[in-house]
Amino acid sequence: MSEQPRQHNVIALLQRNSLASLVQTEIERLILDGELGSGAKLTEATIADRLGVSRGPVREAFRMLEEAGLVRTEKNRGVFVRDVPIEEALEIFELRAVMDQYVGRKLAQSVTTAQTKELRAMVDTMEQASRAGNAQEYHRVNLAFHDRLLELTGNAKFTATYRKLVNELSLFRRQNLTDESMAVYSREHRAIVKAIASRDSEAAGQAMFLHVMNSRDRTLQNYQSRSEGASATPEVTTAPSEKRTA
Numbered sequence: 001m002s003e004q005p006r007q008h009n010v011i012a013l014l015q016r017n018s019l020a021s022l023v024q025t026e027i028e029r030l031i032l033d034g035e036l037g038s039g040a041k042l043t044e045a046t047i048a049d050r051l052g053v054s055r056g057p058v059r060e061a062f063r064m065l066e067e068a069g070l071v072r073t074e075k076n077r078g079v080f081v082r083d084v085p086i087e088e089a090l091e092i093f094e095l096r097a098v099m100d101q102y103v104g105r106k107l108a109q110s111v112t113t114a115q116t117k118e119l120r121a122m123v124d125t126m127e128q129a130s131r132a133g134n135a136q137e138y139h140r141v142n143l144a145f146h147d148r149l150l151e152l153t154g155n156a157k158f159t160a161t162y163r164k165l166v167n168e169l170s171l172f173r174r175q176n177l178t179d180e181s182m183a184v185y186s187r188e189h190r191a192i193v194k195a196i197a198s199r200d201s202e203a204a205g206q207a208m209f210l211h212v213m214n215s216r217d218r219t220l221q222n223y224q225s226r227s228e229g230a231s232a233t234p235e236v237t238t239a240p241s242e243k244r245t246a
Contacts, residue, residue: 020061023057024065026051027065028065039081042078043079044059069082069171070170084169088168090219090220092166093213095165096169097213097216099158103149104201104209106153107149110153116193116197119145119193119196120193125141126141127186130183130186139173146166150163176218185215192211
């Protein structure tokens with residue numbers, strides 16, 4: 001194969017991947033803004049026509065959105081916006097809190113100076129996004145931050161199990177982001193990294209646990225706010241827990 005055709009193939013691949021990412025971002029916005037509600041069916045043709053693109057990038061965007069936990073694919077039926085019941089979401093948050101407590105304790109025992117610097121840089125980036133009111137950028141780095149904490153444990157099986165579980169919370173986690181909550185979460189992230197860097201296993205584990213449980217409580221509050229005025233609002237109670245602070 002000559003050099004020119006190879007270059008064309010690379011450019012075409014980059015263009016296709018870039019376009020798929022743009023399509024993914026737009027579909028994600030439609031879902032998070034409520035224009036595509038939970039359970040809504042997504043079709044390649046409809047999305048492609050709406051966004052003015054071919055079906056290829058839409059198909060790739062669906063795949064990426066499924067990995068992110070925002071849509072699900074049902075064999076012989078199609079692609080649908082995910083619908084996770086609030087009760088199930090709260091249970092996942094509680095399980096995630098226990099798992100993150102382990103992560104915090106583990107990293108406090110093994111973290112290196114270079115890794116601590118990397119984590120602090122990610123927190124800096126989130127704080128910049130928070131000050132700019134850029135929830136999309138904050139969400140992206142937030143997911144990367146928590147995923148990096150997982151990777152640093154060095155436990156591949158734990159990491160794979162955790163990722164599969166928390167993908168189901170992606171929509172709730174994104175909806176929790178406001179100017180106020182981003183500032184709060186950033187302070188909590190800073191406290192987590194500080195505890196890990198100080199090699200205080202108990203403090204690091206507790207900071208991680210409380211961070212997730214605070215997110216759980218915010219999810220419940222948001223759900224109840226959206227349900228106000230409804231003819232019948234499911235009653236969901238918070239699990240007993242100690243006073244939570246960052």
